[in-house]
Amino acid sequence: MKSITDTLEQRISQAIGKVTGQKGCPALVSVSKNPKFGDYQVNGVMAAAKKMKTNPRQLAEQIVEELDLDDICQPPEIAGPGFINLRLKDEFVAGRLLEINSDKDRLGIEKVKMPKTVVVDYSGPNIAKQMHVGHLRSTIIGDCISRMVEFEGHIVVRQNHIGDWGTQFGMLIALLKEQYPDILENPGSVEIADLEGFYQEAKAKSDNNEAFTQTARDEVVKLHNHDKDTITIWQHIVDESRKHYLPIYQQLSVTLNTKDERGESFYADKLADVVEQLKAKKLAVESDGAMCVFPGDFKNKDGEPLPFIIQKSDGAFLYATTDLAAMRFRIDELKADKIIYVTDARQSLHFQMLFETAKMAGWTNDDINLMHVTFGTMLGTDGKPFKTRTGGTVKLKDLLEEAVQRATAAVEEKNPDLPAEQKKQIAKAIGIGAVKYADYSNNRNSDFIFSFDKMLAMEGNTAPYMQYAYARIKSIERKAEDNGVNTQNKLTGIKQLAFTEEAEKELAKMLIRYDQAIAVAAEECRPNYLTSYLYDLAQSFSRFYNACPVLKASSDQRAVRLLLCDLTARTIKHGLTELLGIEVVEQM
Numbered sequence: 001m002k003s004i005t006d007t008l009e010q011r012i013s014q015a016i017g018k019v020t021g022q023k024g025c026p027a028l029v030s031v032s033k034n035p036k037f038g039d040y041q042v043n044g045v046m047a048a049a050k051k052m053k054t055n056p057r058q059l060a061e062q063i064v065e066e067l068d069l070d071d072i073c074q075p076p077e078i079a080g081p082g083f084i085n086l087r088l089k090d091e092f093v094a095g096r097l098l099e100i101n102s103d104k105d106r107l108g109i110e111k112v113k114m115p116k117t118v119v120v121d122y123s124g125p126n127i128a129k130q131m132h133v134g135h136l137r138s139t140i141i142g143d144c145i146s147r148m149v150e151f152e153g154h155i156v157v158r159q160n161h162i163g164d165w166g167t168q169f170g171m172l173i174a175l176l177k178e179q180y181p182d183i184l185e186n187p188g189s190v191e192i193a194d195l196e197g198f199y200q201e202a203k204a205k206s207d208n209n210e211a212f213t214q215t216a217r218d219e220v221v222k223l224h225n226h227d228k229d230t231i232t233i234w235q236h237i238v239d240e241s242r243k244h245y246l247p248i249y250q251q252l253s254v255t256l257n258t259k260d261e262r263g264e265s266f267y268a269d270k271l272a273d274v275v276e277q278l279k280a281k282k283l284a285v286e287s288d289g290a291m292c293v294f295p296g297d298f299k300n301k302d303g304e305p306l307p308f309i310i311q312k313s314d315g316a317f318l319y320a321t322t323d324l325a326a327m328r329f330r331i332d333e334l335k336a337d338k339i340i341y342v343t344d345a346r347q348s349l350h351f352q353m354l355f356e357t358a359k360m361a362g363w364t365n366d367d368i369n370l371m372h373v374t375f376g377t378m379l380g381t382d383g384k385p386f387k388t389r390t391g392g393t394v395k396l397k398d399l400l401e402e403a404v405q406r407a408t409a410a411v412e413e414k415n416p417d418l419p420a421e422q423k424k425q426i427a428k429a430i431g432i433g434a435v436k437y438a439d440y441s442n443n444r445n446s447d448f449i450f451s452f453d454k455m456l457a458m459e460g461n462t463a464p465y466m467q468y469a470y471a472r473i474k475s476i477e478r479k480a481e482d483n484g485v486n487t488q489n490k491l492t493g494i495k496q497l498a499f500t501e502e503a504e505k506e507l508a509k510m511l512i513r514y515d516q517a518i519a520v521a522a523e524e525c526r527p528n529y530l531t532s533y534l535y536d537l538a539q540s541f542s543r544f545y546n547a548c549p550v551l552k553a554s555s556d557q558r559a560v561r562l563l564l565c566d567l568t569a570r571t572i573k574h575g576l577t578e579l580l581g582i583e584v585v586e587q588m
């Protein structure tokens with residue numbers, strides 16, 4: 001089914017069009033902030049009136065005359081300078097709930113009619129290094145975006161643009177060769193258990209040892225010339241790194257797979273052509289020995305044009321060159337209609353210049369939507385960039401372990417008698433869920449203070465709160481079953497619903513807005529819109545549950561209320577597990 005806002009938007013826009021004789025005047029329908037003024041508010045009349053140079057209130061009256069929303073709303077009311085307030089009819093709300101109820105998988109939410117191909121570029125760890133906390137945000141925010149866009153019905157192509165081709169590989173290959181002179185005989189036998197330690201060792205050596213530095217440099221050249229032995233060792237390092245980051249994806253329930261990997265190395269043989277073509281188009285010019293494009297009006301702090309460097313004077317290609325090649329690949333080969341890049345805000349300028357350069361080169365055009373989704377820095381509770389006690393970067397693995405540990409202690413305290421296996425499962429759901437949810441619920445552009453205490457709190461907009469809201473409903477359902485009320489069969493059979501209490505209606509109206517919450521969150525790539533909705537829903541449920549006894553109600557009322565319980569649980573579960581990748585538990 002179509003979302004209510006979309007239906008209202010369409011019908012009202014039509015009415016505005018009819019009255020004004022103008023096409024394309026949006027109705028601008030939004031959910032009312034205050035239920036006193038109805039459920040939805042039409043904000044578009046003022047703009048239309050301004051265009052027509054007429055009185056907005058009178059125009060609103062004419063539009064209301066023209067409007068036919070009888071099947072959805074009570075008679076519209078005009079307010080203030082020309083707002084139109086709409087209140088849904090109970091029958092309409094009830095009908096919607098039944099439609100949602102009868103659709104097990106998609107909760108009544110239709111797929112888009114015209115699917116687009118959307119490339120989502122996220123995570124992108126630099127391999128041969130342990131994934132650190134900075135990669136957490138890109139990984140999970142990108143994953144939620146992919147899940148939402150996919151759920152809407154678009155074709156999502158996940159791309160993990162891993163950093164697997166940098167000069168750092170020279171020293172890693174050199175060190176591996178030095179430590180394991182026989183490595184080429186059986187590379188698989190060499191395990192790099194401590195990836196970070198290995199990287200540090202190589203780095204220390206190349207800082208202090210002239211001869212080693214030279215060998216490392218030679219290895220980079222060999223790598224870029226596809227020397228067979230060097231490539232074998234490089235491949236081994238890549239494989240070893242993968243062993244470190246794939247389990248983290250798994251632990252985080254992130255949908256990235258090996259098949260989504262298309263790292264920098266993939267584009268290596270396409271870079272010379274990028275430079276050649278930009279030269280041929282007279283966009284790339286030499287400046288201080290380097291090949292540069294000067295896209296748009298970007299200026300440095302002295303007011304001079306800012307170069308987008310695509311080849312250094314020694315012939316080396318750069319991050320920018322790879323991104324240009326990747327964009328061409330995604331548009332030409334993957335047939336992207338939209339490309340979403342998820343990285344921290346410090347890369348903003350890079351992506352602005354990238355988009356502008358690609359446009360100048362004619363590699364992209366206005367039909368292709370390029371979007372850089374940025375996020376702020378993760379801070380410690382002291383407000384400074386998140387570090388370990390000794391000032392090192394926090395490894396993601398350690399962080400997740402600590403979260404689960406803390407959740408284990410909380411479960412142990414609350415529910416010492418549960419079977420050990422169940423306690424473990426609950427602790428994992430809460431611990432990992434808390435880390436993810438805290439990030440999601442934050443406006444992604446703000447810096448974000450990482451606090452275990454806050455994210456594991458049972459109060460406020462946290463994972464444990466949402467998980468508890470779900471588990472609580474499940475316990476109500478279990479109780480109903482214990483009392484001989486068959487919840488499942490009964491609910492699917494319900495054909496008619498009548499609300500008796502305001503709190504029931506309020507909750508029902510929240511439930512039928514889930515599709516809208518997803519649409520807005522997906523459009524703007526903002527998971528926090530989804531978490532806010534889920535939190536509002538849980539709170540609305542609490543108000544309902546306080547006001548309306550479920551098990552003690554008359555049998556008709558009980559059926560309605562059990563249905564509301566069930567749909568709330570299903571919505572929360574869908575949001576958490578399918579879209580945010582956070583587990584729920586039946587009991588907490």
Ligand code: ARG
Pocket residue numbers: 121123124125126161162163323326341342343
């Ligand atoms: N490897 C990069 C980093 O760690 C992120 C890659 C983002 N994607 C891209 N197409 N540039 O900063």
